[in-house]
Amino acid sequence: MSAAVPTDLEREHLRRIADHYEQAPATPTRAAVAYRAMLAHYYNLLIPEDASVLEIGCGAGELLCRLRARRKTGIDLSAKQIAAARARMPEGAFFVQAGEELQLEGRFDYIIVSDTLNLAADVQALLSALHRVSHPGTRLIANFHSSLWRPVFALARGLGLRQPAPTSNWLATSDVCNLGRLSDWEIITIQSRLLLPIPLMGIDRLVNRWLAPLLPGLCLTVFTMARPARPADRAGRPTVSIVIPARNEAGNIAAAVTRTPPMGGGTELIFVEGHSREDTWAEIQRVAAAHPDRQIKTLRQTGKGKGDAVRAGFAAATGDILMILDADLTMPPEELPKFYDVVASGRAEFANGCRLVYPMDEKAMQFLNLCANKTFGVIFSWLLGQPVKDTLCGTKVLSRAHYEQIAANRAYFGDFDPFGDFDLLFGAARLNLRIADIPIRYKERTYGTTNIQRWKHGWLLLRMVLFAAKKVKFV
Numbered sequence: 001m002s003a004a005v006p007t008d009l010e011r012e013h014l015r016r017i018a019d020h021y022e023q024a025p026a027t028p029t030r031a032a033v034a035y036r037a038m039l040a041h042y043y044n045l046l047i048p049e050d051a052s053v054l055e056i057g058c059g060a061g062e063l064l065c066r067l068r069a070r071r072k073t074g075i076d077l078s079a080k081q082i083a084a085a086r087a088r089m090p091e092g093a094f095f096v097q098a099g100e101e102l103q104l105e106g107r108f109d110y111i112i113v114s115d116t117l118n119l120a121a122d123v124q125a126l127l128s129a130l131h132r133v134s135h136p137g138t139r140l141i142a143n144f145h146s147s148l149w150r151p152v153f154a155l156a157r158g159l160g161l162r163q164p165a166p167t168s169n170w171l172a173t174s175d176v177c178n179l180g181r182l183s184d185w186e187i188i189t190i191q192s193r194l195l196l197p198i199p200l201m202g203i204d205r206l207v208n209r210w211l212a213p214l215l216p217g218l219c220l221t222v223f224t225m226a227r228p229a230r231p232a233d234r235a236g237r238p239t240v241s242i243v244i245p246a247r248n249e250a251g252n253i254a255a256a257v258t259r260t261p262p263m264g265g266g267t268e269l270i271f272v273e274g275h276s277r278e279d280t281w282a283e284i285q286r287v288a289a290a291h292p293d294r295q296i297k298t299l300r301q302t303g304k305g306k307g308d309a310v311r312a313g314f315a316a317a318t319g320d321i322l323m324i325l326d327a328d329l330t331m332p333p334e335e336l337p338k339f340y341d342v343v344a345s346g347r348a349e350f351a352n353g354c355r356l357v358y359p360m361d362e363k364a365m366q367f368l369n370l371c372a373n374k375t376f377g378v379i380f381s382w383l384l385g386q387p388v389k390d391t392l393c394g395t396k397v398l399s400r401a402h403y404e405q406i407a408a409n410r411a412y413f414g415d416f417d418p419f420g421d422f423d424l425l426f427g428a429a430r431l432n433l434r435i436a437d438i439p440i441r442y443k444e445r446t447y448g449t450t451n452i453q454r455w456k457h458g459w460l461l462l463r464m465v466l467f468a469a470k471k472v473k474f475v
Contacts, residue, residue, distance in 0.1 A: 006098075006100055006101065006121060006122065006125070009121075010100070010121035010122055011121070013121040014077060014098050014100070014121050016166060016167075017077055017119050017121075017166050018077035018078050020165075020166040021059070021076070021077065021078035021080070021081050022078050022079070022080050022081075024078075024081075024163075026060050026080060026081060026083075026084035027060075027084075028059075028060065028062055029163065031198055032062070033062065034198065034199045035197055035198075036062040036063045036066065037066060038194055038197065038204075038208070039063055039114060039143065039194075039221070040063055040066035040067060041475075042193055042223065042475075043063070043066075043067055043112065043114075043141070044066075044067060044068055045475055046110075046139075046141060046223075046225070046432065047067060047068075047069055047110050047141075048069075048109075048409075049068045049069065049070065050069075050070050051069045051070060051071075051109040051110050052069065052070060052071040052072075052073075052106075052107075052108045052109045052110070053067060053069040053071065053072050053073070053108060053109070053110045053111075053112060054073045054074070054075070054104070054108040054110070054111045054112070054133060055072075055073070055074045055075075055111075055112040055113075055114065056075060056099040056102075056111065056112065056113045056116055056126070056130070057075070057076055057077075057099065057113065057114070057115075057116030057119065058074025058075065058076050058081075058082075058085055058094065059076055059078075059081045059085070060081045060084035060085050060088060061074060061084070061085030061086075061088045061089050061092065061094070062088075063112070063114055064085070064089065064092065064112075065088055065089045065092075069110070072089065072091075072092040072093070073092065073093045073094070073095075073104070073108070074092060074093075074094045074095075075094070075095045075096070075097040075098075075099065075102070075104070076094070076096065076097075077096070077097075077098055078096070079096050082094045082095070082096050098121075099113070099116070099120065099126040099129060099130070100120065100121055100122055100125045100126050100129060101129070102129040102130065102132055102133065104132075104133050106133065107133055107134060107135040107138065108133050108134070108138060109135075109137065109138060109139070110138070110139050110140075110141060111130050111133070111134065111138060111139075111140045111141070112141050112142075113126075113140070113141070113142040113143075114142070114143050115143060115144060115145065116142075117142055117144050117169070117171055117176065118144060118145070118168040118169045118170060118171055119166065119168050119169070120169070123169070123171070123175075123176075123179045124179050124182050124183050127140075127179060127180060127183035127185055128183045128184070130183075130185075131183075131184065131228060131230075134228055136228060136346065137227075138227065138228060139188075139225060139226070139227055139432050140185055140225070140226040140227070141223060141224070141225055141226075142176065142223075142224050142226075143221050143222065143223045143224075144171055144176065144221070144222055145170075145220060145221060145222075146173075146192065146217075146219060146220060146221070146222055147170060147172050148217070148218065149220050150170055173190060173222050173224070176222075176224055177190075177224070180224070180226050181229070184228065184229045184230055185226040185227070185228065185229055186226055186227050186228070186229040186434065187224055187225070187226050188225045188226060188227055188385075188386065188432060188433075188434050189223075189224070189225045189384070189385030189386055189432075190222065190223070190224050190225075190385060191216070191222075191223050191385050192212070192216035192217070192219035192221065192222050192223070193208065193212055193219055193220075193221050193222075193223060194208055194212065194219055194220040194221045195207050195208055195211055195212040195215060195218060195219050195220070196208055197220045197221070209474055209475065210474055213473045213474055225385075225432055227432075227434055236265060237264040237265040237344070238264050238265060238319070238320035238321050238343075238344050238399075239264055239265045239266040239267070239268070239318070239319040239320050239321070240263045240264050240266070240267045240268065240319045240320070240321045240322075240323060240340060241268040241270060241313075241314075241317030241318060241319030241321070241322050241323070241400075242260060242267065242268065242269050242270065242323040242324075242325050242336070243270045243272060243309075243310055243313030243314060243317065243322065243323065243324050243325070244256055244269065244270065244271050244272065244313075244324075244325050244326075244327050245272050245274060245301075245306050245309035245310060245313070245324075245326070245327060246271055246272065246273050246274065246276070246280050246284065246327035247273070247274040247275065247276050247280065247309075247327075248276045248277055248278055248280060249276070249280055249327035249328060250276070250278050250279050250280045250282075250283040252327050252328060252329050253271070253280065253283045253284055253287045253327070254283075254287050254290075255329060255333075256269070256271075256325065256327060256329060256333060257269060257287055257291050257294060257296070259329070259332070259333040259334060260325070260333040260336065261333070261334060261336065261337060263336065263337055263340045264320075264321070264340060264344060265320075266295065266319070267294075267295065267319075268295040268296075268297065268317065268318060268319050269294060269295065269296045269297070270296075270297045270298075270299065270313045270316055270317060271284045271288070271296070271297070271298050271299065271327075272299045272300075272301050272309040272310075272312050272313045273298070273299070273300050273301060274301040274304070274305075274306075274308075274309050275301065275304070281300065284298050285298060297316055299312055299313065299316060305419065305420075306394075306419050306420050307419050307420030307421075307423055309420075310324055310420040311407075311420070314400075314403055314407075317400065319400065320399060320400055321340060321343055321344060321397060321398070321399055321400065322397065322398060322399070322400050322403050323336060323339060323340075323395070323396075323397045324394055324395055324396050324397075324420070325394070325395060326394035326395070328445050329443070330364060330442055330443050330444070330445060331353055331355075331393065331394060331395045331440050331442065331443075332440070332441065332443060335438075335440045335441070336395075336397075338351075338438050338440075339351040339353070339395065339397040339438050340397070342397075342436055342438060343397050343398065343399060347436065348433075348434045348435065348436030349398065349399065349402060349428070349433040349434050349435075350396070350397070350398045350402070350424075350425075350428040350433045350434070350435045350436070351396070351397040351398070351436055351438050352388060352390070352391075352393065352395075352396055352425070352435055352436065352437050352438065353390065353393035353394070353395035353396065353437075353438055353440050354389045354390040354393060354437040354438060354439045354440065355373070355390050355393050355440060355442035356370075356373060356374065356377070356389050356390045357389070357437075357439035358439055358440070358441045358442075359441075360441065360442035360443070361442065361443050361444035362444070363444045364442045364443055364444045364445075365442065372461075373390055373391070373392055376391045376392060376461065376465070377389045377390055377391055379465055380425065380465075382473075383429075383465070383468065383469055383472050383473050384425065384426075384429040384435070384472070385429075386429070386434075386435045387437065388425065388435060388437065389437050390437065391421055391422070391425060392419075392421055392461075393421075393440070394421070395438075395440070396421065396424050396425075398424070398428065398433070402428070402431060402433060403424075405427075405431055406423075406424065406427030406428065406430075406431065407427075409427065409430060409431070410423070410427065412430060412471065413426050413427070413430075413467075413468060413471055419461075422461070422464050422465075422468065426468050426471075426472065429472065430472075
């Protein structure tokens with residue numbers, strides 16, 4: 001992409017912004033310090049400690065110095081503010097630049113544009129320039145003020161309660177999403193924070209944690225998370241490992257092998273048998289011996305639950321892309337190439353099966369189970385900030401590299417999920433992965449009975465949702 005050259009009007013706008021901050025004090029007010037500390041709390045929840053971070057419009061470094069990231073870089077129009085940032089954080093790297101004319105070496109894992117979009121001379125040019133310092137896994141986080149608060153700020157300035165600010169844009173969330181698309185950034189999540197943006201004897205912490213998620217339209221700050229929309233250049237065809245947890249599924253083992261199509265650069269099948277009461281293990285051994293042409297691994301589960309079986313299978317996997325296929329085959333194995341194509345192409349980083357789009361077999365799902373699945377879908381879409389229509393479909397697909405990151409960060413949520421679905425979904429959201437629903441045609445069982453206990457497991461799932469909400473939404 002060729003760099004856009006700022007017009008004379010845009011250069012004049014940038015000069016006025018720079019002049020304003022050259023004359024502004026390098027020491028922020030107490031209210032500004034408290035506000036930046038509140039923002040830093042949310043940024044630290046989004047950005048891993050081992051990440052490299054670039055902030056556009058870093059000012060004197062008040063936000064950047066509070067982040068726990070490994071490597072920090074900032075740019076700003078004002079030489080005075082950059083000098084203050086260097087004094088505040090000698091270990092950082094700071095440069096006097098406009099984001100629209102960004103010229104830096106290297107790539108960054110996270111790029112922050114905090115309360116800066118409304119000061120940009122050309123938002124589209126600024127966002128487009130950020131691709132020069134991005135890699136396929138880069139995440140762009142922009143926070144900006146909600147339009148609802150514009151009269152409040154005007155009144156505060158009129159009463160002398162707020163410092164003068166340069167003439168600025170006032171972007172709505174829809175404007176930011178549109179300009180992101182025009183600049184080849186795909187919005188992953190949008191969330192509103194900070195209902196009470198000033199310290200008030202601890203009341204602000206209670207309000208911002210517990211009320212703000214329930215009243216997003218009234219919040220001051222909107223956070224958007226985006227990833228590069230351009231597909232990454234991928235060498236070769238990724239290999240695949242398909243983990244098939246199997247408990248009392250002897251009648252489905254042969255079909256799981258014969259009906260699963262080869263994909264990519266090679267397809268590995270990993271059966272994990274889980275304390276069956278019939279001859280599932282013997283059937284797995286027989287089928288594996290009968291198909292020497294297929295890459296088949298066989299494991300016996302030492303722990304309990306599907307989640308434990310999936311983790312054991314993933315630990316033994318060698319493929320670039322990891323898949324889960326339930327051994328009941330109610331999700332037809334023939335549909336797995338859809339999942340592969342989405343993840344291998346980079347159109348999404350986590351593919352989630354969805355049974356609630358196409359018509360399903362009459363006896364495939366009982367009515368109460370259907371209601372529960374729809375309810376969990378609504379709750380999860382709100383919790384994760386991404387549309388997830390069917391959380392409990394057993395088929396989930398992601399890269400091995402992303403799974404290893406989820407496993408390494410599992411302590412944040414804890415080992416609380418015996419099924420494995422929530423563990424992966426919450427882990428993917430924690431990594432800011434793009435989640436995509438893949439509609440499938442859900443079939444009735446042809447062998448055996450379900451291992452799910454509706455009321456017992458439904459109550460457990462609800463408790464897990466409440467626990468995770470405290471880690472994801474009410475923070």
